[in-house]
Structure formats: structure tokens, C-alpha cells
Amino acid sequence: MPYTNERRIAELAIHRASILTERVYNSQVKGTITKGDKSPVTIADLGAQALIISSITHAFPEDSIVGEEDSSHLRADRPKLDLVWGLVQDSLEATKDQTSELGDIRDDEEMLAAIDKGNHQGGSVGRIWALDPIDGTLGFLRGAQYAICLGLMVDGKVQVGALACPNLPVDPGAPGGKEGILLSAVRGQGATMKPLSTPFAQGAPISMSSVTDFSKARFCEGVEKGHSSHSEQASIAKSLGITAPAIQMDSQAKYASISRGVGEIYLRLPVSLSYEEKIWDHVAGSLIVEEAGGVVTDTYGNELDFGQGRTLKTNKGIVAALRALHPAVLKAVQEELKGFKL
């Protein structure tokens, strides 16, 4: 089957990174830095990016990588660099049985170089991985949902996607139970899920819910009001006859959630006309939802065009829904946004 090895390496790489992010999540020291756009990045984002990029480079040395972060802050801050290098070494040690498949990192210089290999500009030619080492950094800092997200685009089209959601329950029916899931998909081969604690296990196929009655449907949205318009999303839900309150969570855990039947719709309506969605915020999640029986478009009803560079330049917002519900959801979105100058 095509992309079997890419899927396996993607799953193992994000699992390896999750050992580091969970260690930081459970510790007091997050080492938060505020980036130029005022958003936060932590030592966990940087360590996870290093581990994943070095794993991908080991397995597929010819491939390019678009990663969210860069090493500039670490190069200017020796104590933070030492902290990240220590965490990376611990995670390499914890996964040393995977060194032949995922490779090693010899020293802190090699770690910094791995982080910076994510500086590719993207585009519609060749094999390009898109990586979000921690999606939902604000959720991560709040002790809520976050996701480690990795996908492979070939000539601008997503072919492989993998998501680790360390804080989603393994059994959605038992929210207090064991946490941590690993989802993946290959285009045309379906989506699967397994506990994050068993990355070598065979994943179980997942599919979206079969609820087609809006009065029983649920929609997901982000927590951050600055990232999507809650008021417009509420008004759309009302116009569709949705009565259940919105399921709010940070990160691509929303895509993970609807792809395994918890919620039927994910809306991300733009709050500003100028913001361009980043490809790493959608590559993995959108493929997993499509392979689980959903449709993902922007608010114009257009496919997401991942071949435009590091951002989804030609798209605005996200409308993800169960295939049978998508046309009605899109119509309601477009009605609501009429005055917004789409």
C-alpha cells in the first residue's frame, strides 16, 4: 500500500515528541517565550519540533519540511537551550529502541539545525511535510487540549496525516479514563486511531458520526475568541436548528474529535479579513476528517489549497462537517457572512 512507511514514521515521530511535551506539560517549567506576533512558544514546542524533524530527515532525507517554529530564541538564550537539549536527550533515551528507524541527535548544534530545517517556504511541487509541534500552545499552557500534528503533501495535496492528542480520552464515553490518542490517515485508505501509549499497535478504523438531524447534531469550535468568531458560529448553529451547546477545545483535537464521532461539525469563522490560516494548523486534521467521512472546505466552499506556501492564502475560514451535512452548513455559513464581505 502506498505511504505505509510514511504513516508509520509519522506516528512514531509524533509519539516520540509526545514524551517530551507530556514531561513539560506535567512540570512547572514551561519556558514560555513571546514571539514577534505576540503568540507564545514554549520549550516543549521547540523540543518537539527538533525530535520530529530529525526523525523525518533520518527516514526521508530528500524531503522538505515546513515547521511552525525556528531556533532564534534558543540561540539567544543559553539556559533555555540547555533545558531543551536536556529534554530532547531524555526523549531520545526513552525511545532508543527506535534509533534505527528514527535516528539520533548528536549534540545541541545538530538539534538547532533540525529545528531550522522547518524553514521551507512550502509550495505545490514535490514532497513537503507540514509540522505543528504543539498546536494549541495556549491550551497546552492552560492545562487543556493540545495536539502534535504532522502531514505529508505531495505536489500540494495532502497524502498522509498524523495527530497525537495526549489529553483526549481514549474512550470518549469515559471522559475520566485513560488519556492520549494517536490518529492517522492516508488518502484513500481511511483513518485509524490507537492509544498514544501503544504507537506500534494496529490502529482501529474510525468514522464520523451518522447523525444527520441538526436537532441532534453538535458542533466544535476553538476556545480562543480571537481565533474564530464565536458569535457568528452561535448564530449559524441556531439557524441550522442545533440546540446542543458548542463543544469548545483548543487545537486540532477538534478535527480528531469529529473524526471519531464526537461532534458532527467544526466551524472556524475568520475574525479578521487579513489573517491567513497556517498550513500546519490544518494539513493533518483535514485529511483525517475527510478519510473518516467528512468534507472540509473554506467559507467560500473551496477546497483547502495547501500548495500556496506556508499559509492558506486563497482560503478564508474552515467549514468541516459530516458529508451529508456539509452543503446545508456551508449555506448557513454563507448567509451569516453576507455582511462580512467574503
Ligand SMILES: Nc1ncnc2c1ncn2[C@@H]1O[C@H](COP(=O)(O)O)[C@@H](OP(=O)(O)O)[C@H]1O
Ligand atoms: N487570528 C487568528 N485566527 C485564526 N487562527 C489563529 C489566529 N491567531 C493564531 N491562530 C492559530 O490558531 C491556532 C490554535 O488554534 P485553536 O484556536 O483552534 O486552538 C494557533 O496554533 P498554535 O497554537 O500552534 O500557535 C495559531 O496558529
Ligand SMILES: [Mg+2]
Ligand atoms: Mg504557535
Ligand SMILES: [Mg+2]
Ligand atoms: Mg497551530
Ligand SMILES: [Mg+2]
Ligand atoms: Mg504550534
